[in-house]
Amino acid sequence: MPANAAARRSRPPPREVRGGRFWNRPWFEVLQFAVFVGALLGLAVSGAMRMGYNWQWYRIPAYIAEIADGELIWGPLARGLLVTLELTGWSVLLTLAIGLTAALLRLSDSFSGRILAKSYLEVVRSTPLLIQIYLFYFVLGPILGLDRFWVGVLALSVFEGAFAGEVIRAGILAVRRGQWEAGASLGLTRIELYRSVILPQAIPLMLPPLTGIVISLIRNSAIVSVIAVFDLTTEARNIIAETFLSFEIWITVAAIYLAFTVVLSAFATRLEHRVST
Amino acid sequence: MTSRATLIQIEGVSKWFGDFQVLRNVNLQVAERERIVICGPSGSGKSTLIRCINRLEEHQEGRIVFAGRELGPDATDLAQVRREIGMVFQEFNLFPHLTVLENCMLGPTRVLGMTAAEARDRALEFLNRVRIPEQAGKHPGQLSGGQQQRAAIARSLCMQPRVMLFDEPTSALDPVMIKEVLDVMNDLAESGMTMIVVTHEMGFARTVADRVAFMDEGSIVECLPPKQFFSNPSDERTKLFLSQILSH
Numbered sequence: 001m002p003a004n005a006a007a008r009r010s011r012p013p014p015r016e017v018r019g020g021r022f023w024n025r026p027w028f029e030v031l032q033f034a035v036f037v038g039a040l041l042g043l044a045v046s047g048a049m050r051m052g053y054n055w056q057w058y059r060i061p062a063y064i065a066e067i068a069d070g071e072l073i074w075g076p077l078a079r080g081l082l083v084t085l086e087l088t089g090w091s092v093l094l095t096l097a098i099g100l101t102a103a104l105l106r107l108s109d110s111f112s113g114r115i116l117a118k119s120y121l122e123v124v125r126s127t128p129l130l131i132q133i134y135l136f137y138f139v140l141g142p143i144l145g146l147d148r149f150w151v152g153v154l155a156l157s158v159f160e161g162a163f164a165g166e167v168i169r170a171g172i173l174a175v176r177r178g179q180w181e182a183g184a185s186l187g188l189t190r191i192e193l194y195r196s197v198i199l200p201q202a203i204p205l206m207l208p209p210l211t212g213i214v215i216s217l218i219r220n221s222a223i224v225s226v227i228a229v230f231d232l233t234t235e236a237r238n239i240i241a242e243t244f245l246s247f248e249i250w251i252t253v254a255a256i257y258l259a260f261t262v263v264l265s266a267f268a269t270r271l272e273h274r275v276s277t
Numbered sequence: 278m279t280s281r282a283t284l285i286q287i288e289g290v291s292k293w294f295g296d297f298q299v300l301r302n303v304n305l306q307v308a309e310r311e312r313i314v315i316c317g318p319s320g321s322g323k324s325t326l327i328r329c330i331n332r333l334e335e336h337q338e339g340r341i342v343f344a345g346r347e348l349g350p351d352a353t354d355l356a357q358v359r360r361e362i363g364m365v366f367q368e369f370n371l372f373p374h375l376t377v378l379e380n381c382m383l384g385p386t387r388v389l390g391m392t393a394a395e396a397r398d399r400a401l402e403f404l405n406r407v408r409i410p411e412q413a414g415k416h417p418g419q420l421s422g423g424q425q426q427r428a429a430i431a432r433s434l435c436m437q438p439r440v441m442l443f444d445e446p447t448s449a450l451d452p453v454m455i456k457e458v459l460d461v462m463n464d465l466a467e468s469g470m471t472m473i474v475v476t477h478e479m480g481f482a483r484t485v486a487d488r489v490a491f492m493d494e495g496s497i498v499e500c501l502p503p504k505q506f507f508s509n510p511s512d513e514r515t516k517l518f519l520s521q522i523l524s525h
Contacts, residue, residue, distance in 0.1 A: 179331050182370035182429075186436060187360030196383055200374045268447035 008031060018033045053247060060248050063239055076247075081256060088218050089232055094157035095217060099164025104194075106169055117165065121234055124162040132159055137227045147174030152224035152231075160217045164210065168218075171206035204218055204275045211268035222257075232256060281308035282383025284471055285330060290339035294327060299325045300336065301495040307440070312472045313500075314482040317492035318518060323475040324345045326492070330473070331362040344439065348470030360388050369446050370424040371417035377404065377428045389436070396440060398437070403431040407461045412431040427461050442470040447478060465483045477487040479522060483507060491515045 022028055048055065063075040074082075105117035124132070135157040137148065146154065175198050195210040225234040236253045240246050285307040290298040299322045306314055315323045328334040329341060332348050332355060340350045343358055372380050385391040391399070405411045407427035409420075417425050426446055433441060443462070447455040459481055465473060466485045478483070482489050483503050490500040491510070492508050500514045503506035 044302045058524050176370075178366060178370035179372065182364075182366065182372070184333065185331055185359055185362070185364035186432075187356045188384070189356055192387050196387055197372055201372075 012034045033057070035067075054247065056245060059243070059245060060252055063249070064252075074106065076235040076239060077232065077256070078251070080152055080230060080232035081260075083149075083230050084218070084232040085260075087149065087156070087221050087224065088214075090153045091156040091160065091217055091221065092154060092214055095160045095164050095213065098157055098161030099168050102161060102165030103172060106165070107172060121133055121165060124159055129155075129159050129220060130226065131139060133223060136241045143211050148224075148227050148229050151227060152221075155226065156217060156221060159220070160213055164213050167206055167209045167213065168202075170209075171202040174205050175201045207268065207275060211265065215264060215266075218261055218264070219257065233264035279311060283307070284309045284311075284344055285473075286342040287326075287330075288340045288342075290326075290329065290336045292322075292329065292334065292343060293340075300329070301499055302339070303495075305490065305497060307471065307473060309439075310471055312485055312487050313474070313490060314486040314488075314503075315473065315475045315490045315492060316479070316482065316518070316522075317453050321492040322495040323492050324444050325390075327444055327473055327475055330442060331359050331364055333364075339387060350378045354435055356388075360384070360436055361439045363436060363438035364447050365433055365441065365443045366424070367445040368514075369417070369422070369449075371425055371432070373417050373481065376416055377409070377420070377431075380417070380428060381432045383507050384432065389429055393422045396434045399435055406434070406464065407431045408457075409486070421454060422450045423457040426450065426454070427460045428467070430458075430461055432450055434465075436494070440466065440473065443472065443474040443476065445475050445477070446474065457518045460520050477522065479484070479507075479519075491518060493518070 063077045064071060065074050065078055067073070102117045102120060105113040106121075108114065133152070133155045136158075137151050140146070140154070141148070141151045179197055179201065180193065183193040188196065221231060222233040224231055225237060228234060232253055236249050238250050243249075283306050285304055287305040290300055290303045291298065301324075305313075305326075305327050315326065317323050324336055325392055329336045329348075330343065335350075336348075342455075344361065346354060348355075348358065359480070371377070372383065375383065378397065380502050381398040381403060382393065385396035385399055399479060401410060401413065407430055409424050409431075412424055412428065413422055417428065420428065420522060426449075430441075430459060446462070447458050450458065455478070459478060461483060462472070462481065465521075474481070474486075486503050488500050489503050489506040489511070491498045491506070491514070493514050498514055499506070499510065501510070506515075507519065510519060
């Protein structure tokens with residue numbers, strides 16, 4: 001039958017099975033990767049040996065946790081991580097609140113609201129975070145009577161809130177105009193319109209860039225060590241000051257930050273999946 | 278017609294987008310239960326005019342009075358006016374994150390303060406009227422264009438508005454779906470709803486409209502009962518438009 005023949009011809013030809021040449025085989029690609037990683041490791045280890053540095057990795061676990069008299073005792077790094085987590089947690093909440101407020105102000109009809117939000121963004125985005133933290137600590141802290149932990153939370157949130165505000169604003173603007181008009185035509189108030197129509201559609205769009213902001217918040221939280229909040233970085237600096245284990249401690253601390261953000265990224269990916277379906 | 282109360286009064290309305298004048302001194306009175314079809318070439322200001330009636334666009338000169346309340350910059354009154362005016366859009370504009378049923382329940386629960394159970398009963402009643410009760414649990418993306426537009430009509434009807442505005446409701450649809458939607462609009466007209474419909478469907482205008490308005494370059498050229506409008510239009514522009522639109 002000609003129709004049948006045409007249908008058969010319209011199907012794409014089966015893909016050629018990988019292989020033939022040995023450099024196309026999977027085992028060769030795995031080998032390539034192993035050689036590459038091995039070379040990198042070899043380079044790092046030989047470099048470390050030649051430095052003449054006295055590596056003392058065996059001392060590190062005790063700074064994370066140790067078992068004494070059958071009891072688990074958390075070391076300074078673990079306690080520091082807990083402070084970092086707490087600091088980040090509060091900062092994320094405050095960042096989102098500040099970001100949402102800034103975004104809504106910039107989208108509002110109020111002239112002064114828009115100016116306020118715009119100048120907040122410009123000031124925060126154009127000055128170094130380190131200097132902002134000092135200003136918060138030395139100027140705002142005493143005025144508001146905040147302790148150093150909350151100064152850290154506030155400074156981080158104000159900094160990241162500016163970026164979160166832009167993300168949230170972009171997400172809201174990405175919702176099609178017809179949605180606003182349909183909601184307004186039903187007689188929804190502005191607040192109801194945002195709550196029931198706009199934000200449920202905008203939030204899935206915001207999640208990926210907001211994850212980036214949370215990760216940058218975790219990394220930037222290290223800067224609060226300059227005002228002596230006992231976070232992971234401060235604890236690390238203290239240990240190094242006593243023991244001179246600079247390389248081991250900094251590598252460990254970097255690995256802890258990395259593990260933390262990787263877990264968070266994985267969680268965010270799952271969340272995006274759930275929200276978008 | 279004169280015996281019925283005036284529901285919408287448009288007096289000397291003008292509007293500009295920048296330097297471009299979209300509406301020029303438009304006058305139109307719509308009585309309760311009256312059905313008006315507005316037609317005209319694209320860019321003639323038809324959509325802008327009906328969007329001014331529920332203030333999705335703001336007019337700059339003249340007066341628009343809905344049920345005795347003048348539309349103005351006073352925003353407190355606006356939500357109150359809008360809940361009494363149903364609006365159906367060319368692109369449907371259903372809320373994609375909600376099911377059809379939830380789309381229909383949103384207004385009644387959030388604006389009219391009905392309980393979820395009451396709103397659900399009402400939503401199912403109107404989904405029945407537009408003949409898609411079986412689609413209630415689906416999301417808009419799973420529906421055909423004609424079903425989406427009927428869902429959008431049901432969503433507006435759930436607010437029990439005093440007038441329904443239709444902004445080219447069938448322009449995004451293929452012929453089969455156009456019929457589904459026009460059937461529903463016919464039913465609605467028979468039930469006595471006040472309707473203002475911007476459309477190119479001249480068959481609908483002929484059978485359903487009480488008056489047909491022809492707009493060109495931002496003004497209403499003439500507004501006549503359909504019999505007169507189609508057989509004996511007075512203005513050259515109307516004749517030209519009709520010859521173009523009816524020739525194919």
